[in-house]
Amino acid sequence: MENEELSIGVDMGGTSLKAAVVCGAEIVQRSEPVNTRECNTPQELTERLGEKLRLLREHFPAVRAVGMGLPGFVDHERGTVDSLTNVPGWYNVPIRQILEEICGLPASVENDANCMAYAEWRLGAAQGMRDVVCLTLGTGVGAGVVANGQLLRGHLGAAGEIGQVSIDYRGRIGHYGNRGAVEDYIGNNELMREARMLYATIPEGTSAEMETPVHLENAARAGCEVAQTLWDDAARKLATCLLNCHYILNPQAFVIGGGISKAGELLFSPLRRYLRTQIYPPHFAKLQVLPAKLGSDAGIIGAARLALDDLSQN
């Protein structure tokens, strides 16, 4: 570890912004989180972030670069935020330039799910693989795709939005007017809404108990068939999304992290079954379905690593 370089990773979410000095896959020092919602403009947020970054740099002058993940459409090449999904006011913000001015370090910016995927690929469960899809299952379904040994960004930096993949061409209408997006079925809120609806129809169920996926997990482990059916159904829908990725990308592995992935075999076991019965057997035999390794710090770690990698490539 002593030869590893230091960089700062920043992970911006809809509610909080976290920054830390990172060495490899280790967090060296965190700064106090910033409440994203207290900041009304990109300028306010970047000023608050600037204070945190200057403090971190004072303690760790060896830091060489800063990377930041943001929740929305980020153009890594141009260094801009095109728009953010749940944070108003962020349109065409030259965030890389702002970061560089704030802290006087070379900066990289990227979509937050791409940062998590980058971390799992460079330092986590998918290390050394040339073709892999890394997912994070939470309020939404985010992902990053590595193809031919490169993070796939696409024409406008919007690749890897697999939460928007349709599993039903006549399905629910989603965020972009698109029908049947998988995250509109298995995102935390939708999953729990469905759970409450089902529980409200059975005598022994009390829908009020169903608040988070952890409740649904406990119910399934306690033998509740309704809960088990819901996990099976979520796995089936997620499997269809992964099948689509498989047939388009032919990855070596799916790495799955985030909220509902913590249900472990409740999700993974039916997921593997739905994949096994829907993929050409010799290909399924060589496809890995792996839990993520880096947990909730993956976004920070990936952003920090990306910044160092960009440095060595420029």
Next chain:
Amino acid sequence: MENEELSIGVDMGGTSLKAAVVCGAEIVQRSEPVNTRECNTPQELTERLGEKLRLLREHFPAVRAVGMGLPGFVDHERGTVDSLTNVPGWYNVPIRQILEEICGLPASVENDANCMAYAEWRLGAAQGMRDVVCLTLGTGVGAGVVANGQLLRGHLGAAGEIGQVSIDYRGRIGHYGNRGAVEDYIGNNELMREARMLYATIPEGTSAEMETPVHLENAARAGCEVAQTLWDDAARKLATCLLNCHYILNPQAFVIGGGISKAGELLFSPLRRYLRTQIYPPHFAKLQVLPAKLGSDAGIIGAARLALDDLSQN
């Protein structure tokens, strides 16, 4: 053209095998097609092919390489056919080595839809693009994906099988046990089966007239609402498949060729509409939907070009 190098392209289909000397996007000389079904083993077929290739080389001694597209899982890197979809007996055939021995030229092998996509990307409608998906709509829905300026092959060479992309997680069971594969809805045979079913239920319709997509095209142009609805419905299903590609890959363009694409605006106009209403507007504004340029020779042209490109890279 005089500075362009010559190579041979071979396009193997379920019924016939075609070979030609190619210069750029031009066919210089074709050989007599081989009936694939007359050949019971890979050996028989490659012997018949060998005769054709030797004749072509005698007339064009300047030919530098040979490329071959095959209908199934082809491992370009290892140079083998893993299996072919509709041709029995082809398992683990070292086809590149066989080709090189037959004609004494450096050889490249690739999936047939990838060859068509390669042609459109290097010499056709998608020339110069870094991220593009090229489709061919026929009995099946084939495609090749270019990402980051490279043909995407994936872990086992099976990327780009977008005909298998699911548009309905509870849909029809397809070739690999997978549900809702788009080609099980809009492949020529399925499209026409649906047309005949619908026509059988209406007084003015005679289902017997509905044999090929051309009949359906003529009926729609003549003002038949049933036919127009069928085209709209096919466009809707294809749009869902393309949406999935868009959200995963974020390409600059979709290039569409093959059978039913000849219906032109009957297909393209509703297709663009279904895409426009289901993609984030600033991204849709920069997405092109283009007809293929190279027609039914694209497979030969792409195989021939791939062989030359591989030569210059090795």
